[in-house]
Amino acid sequence: MTEKTLRKGNEALAEGAIRAGCRFFAGYPITPQNEVPEYMSAHMADAGGAFVQAESEVAAINMVYGAASTGTRSMTSSSSPGISLKQEGITYLASADLPCLIVNVMRGGPGLGSISGAQGDYFQATRGGGNGDYHIIVLAPNSVEELGNFPKLAFELAEKYRMPCMILADGILGQMMESMSFNFDPIDPNQLGKFDWAVDINKNGRKKNNVFSYKGDNLIADVVERAKRYGYIEKTEPRFEARQTEDCDVLLVAYGLSSRACMEAVVKGREEGLKVGLFRPITLWPFPSEALRNAAKNAKAVVCVEQSLGQLVQDVKLALNGAKPVYLNAYPAGGQPDGGTILPAVKSALNGGTEGLFDLQRHAEGFSYECKRDTSLGIQGDWKGGK
Amino acid sequence: MYQGIRIAGFGGQGVVSAGILLAQAGVEGKKNASWLPSYGPEMRGGTANCSVVISDGEVYTPIVAAPDTVIVMNEPSLPKFEPLIKKGGLLIINSSLINSRPTRTDIKSVCVPCNEIAEKIGMDRIATLVAIGAFCRLTGAVQVESVVHAMKKVYKRAKPEMLELNKKALEAGFEAVK
Numbered sequence: 364m365t366e367k368t369l370r371k372g373n374e375a376l377a378e379g380a381i382r383a384g385c386r387f388f389a390g391y392p393i394t395p396q397n398e399v400p401e402y403m404s405a406h407m408a409d410a411g412g413a414f415v416q417a418e419s420e421v422a423a424i425n426m427v428y429g430a431a432s433t434g435t436r437s438m439t440s441s442s443s444p445g446i447s448l449k450q451e452g453i454t455y456l457a458s459a460d461l462p463c464l465i466v467n468v469m470r471g472g473p474g475l476g477s478i479s480g481a482q483g484d485y486f487q488a489t490r491g492g493g494n495g496d497y498h499i500i501v502l503a504p505n506s507v508e509e510l511g512n513f514p515k516l517a518f519e520l521a522e523k524y525r526m527p528c529m530i531l532a533d534g535i536l537g538q539m540m541e542s543m544s545f546n547f548d549p550i551d552p553n554q555l556g557k558f559d560w561a562v563d564i565n566k567n568g569r570k571k572n573n574v575f576s577y578k579g580d581n582l583i584a585d586v587v588e589r590a591k592r593y594g595y596i597e598k599t600e601p602r603f604e605a606r607q608t609e610d611c612d613v614l615l616v617a618y619g620l621s622s623r624a625c626m627e628a629v630v631k632g633r634e635e636g637l638k639v640g641l642f643r644p645i646t647l648w649p650f651p652s653e654a655l656r657n658a659a660k661n662a663k664a665v666v667c668v669e670q671s672l673g674q675l676v677q678d679v680k681l682a683l684n685g686a687k688p689v690y691l692n693a694y695p696a697g698g699q700p701d702g703g704t705i706l707p708a709v710k711s712a713l714n715g716g717t718e719g720l721f722d723l724q725r726h727a728e729g730f731s732y733e734c735k736r737d738t739s740l741g742i743q744g745d746w747k748g749g750k
Numbered sequence: 751m752y753q754g755i756r757i758a759g760f761g762g763q764g765v766v767s768a769g770i771l772l773a774q775a776g777v778e779g780k781k782n783a784s785w786l787p788s789y790g791p792e793m794r795g796g797t798a799n800c801s802v803v804i805s806d807g808e809v810y811t812p813i814v815a816a817p818d819t820v821i822v823m824n825e826p827s828l829p830k831f832e833p834l835i836k837k838g839g840l841l842i843i844n845s846s847l848i849n850s851r852p853t854r855t856d857i858k859s860v861c862v863p864c865n866e867i868a869e870k871i872g873m874d875r876i877a878t879l880v881a882i883g884a885f886c887r888l889t890g891a892v893q894v895e896s897v898v899h900a901m902k903k904v905y906k907r908a909k910p911e912m913l914e915l916n917k918k919a920l921e922a923g924f925e926a927v928k
Contacts, residue, residue, distance in 0.1 A: 368777070369903075535786065535813065539784055539812045540784065541783070541809065542777045542784075623809075623810050623811045699811070701811050701816075
């Protein structure tokens with residue numbers, strides 16, 4: 364354990380990755396993660412690695428594809444719209460069974476969205492944003508300390524299971540400074556053994572290695588075989604944090620920055636006599652379903668707090684499978700929760716109220732919509748227009 | 751102790767950097783601390799602000815929506831941040847540049863002529879540090895010595911004589927709110 368120092372989230376993440384033995388970084392600038400490539404550009408060469416500012420997000424992820432093929436600890440980072448662009452590369456990496464680290468410092472969406480911190484990419488991260496049947500491991504830090512320490516865990520999991528691993532953070536975590544310390548000594552990747560699958564200089568006469576994403580006639584067998592790993596990961600790798608869940612009447616479920624606002628709600632709620640607990644998934648895939656069922660055992664209601672419009676809540680409902688009423692306290696597109704905005708939702712969940720609880724059907728009550736075309740504006744296809 | 755602070759002023763007054771200094775001072779005092787700049791579109795309007803949390807326990811969200819203390823260094827920041835302060839909270843006003851007076855009566859308001867005090871010390875630019883000195887005395891959240899220690903880490907390339915001026919500004923702010 365080193366002394367606690369004040370660090371910016373993005374810089375802690377970048378330093379943590381270099382300490383974890385990352386020796387290849389490729390990226391393209393986007394707010395709010397720019398301090399990651401900035402830090403890499405200043406320090407990666409000193410560590411003996413390579414930093415590339417690529418010509419695009421697509422180029423960066425494909426550079427990672429190449430670097431990862433050699434067994435080098437490789438990473439890219441971006442923010443939401445940039446991660447959308449990388450999805451083709453990510454599904455190819457998954458298909459080629461290559462380990463790498465992808466960092467998403469989320470911002471408001473959809474589309475170009477905003478540069479505020481948000482959590483709207485939960486589906487994209489956990490359902491596989493690219494095509495085909497695949498998963499990536501998704502880690503969700505909620506502090507600068509975890510941002511600094513998760514790259515090591517991410518590389519270890521990625522290499523153990525030969526698959527991409529994502530750190531899913533958000534703009535506020537990336538931009539904030541906080542006291543933190545690294546919980547591991549710097550790793551020298553030159554001291555790590557080689558992988559038997561890696562494509563590199565073949566000095567010792569081992570068999571020739573190839574890395575393919577195209578599986579040809581073997582595709583079905585390949586996908587079915589890989590799914591065994593997914594099942595094993597779901598059984599063995601879920602990570603979570605549970606706080607004051609034993610006696611809670613209302614269980615809050617939140618990840619990342621939202622979970623910190625929930626800690627405040629737990630403390631403030633208990634001061635008011637409300638028995639509130641918190642369950643925080645740390646791995647979003649594999650989702651800690653069994654641990655959530657245990658944490659919710661004595662709860663009367665479960666409230667999901669997320670900075671999106673009903674994404675995490677789907678995994679919570681799947682895990683609880685109707686055993687408990689599940690409600691949603693939502694802050695989409697850059698909205699930010701704090702203890703004061705969560706407690707009304709806790710009370711509503713207990714007494715059947717609606718304040719603070721988002722329900723899509725109730726939201727749409729009294730709303731109707733029709734598609735309008737107006738021939739007086741012209742006729743579609745008449746591009747000359749006018750008179 | 752849990753102190754949520756917002757510091758606001760013109761770009762160039764050093765309010766964002768003063769926030770880092772406060773957070774570092776919190777760490778020097780063996781407390782947990784966070785700092786968050788306003789990096790969104792609102793910072794493009796000529797005013798800057800940041801959020802700081804200093805806590806004996808854990809820091810919840812780093813976004814200080816309802817501050818315990820607000821420090822305003824320029825006129826436009828007063829109407830923007832005064833309404834956010836918690837009931838019973840503290841408002842430190844740089845009366846050198848702010849002619850308006852606060853309207854709320856459920857908070858404690860303290861006027862400090864930061865620029866005038868800083869000019870007397872010899873440098874108008876360090877007015878925000880005068881306000882930080884006042885903050886130290888009024889809240890007790892951090893010690894002046896912790897801020898002095900923090901300066902060496904935050905302003906790594908500052909010359910010793912500059913650090914000495916900063917220290918004087920802190921102490922003058924501390925004395926101004928006896």
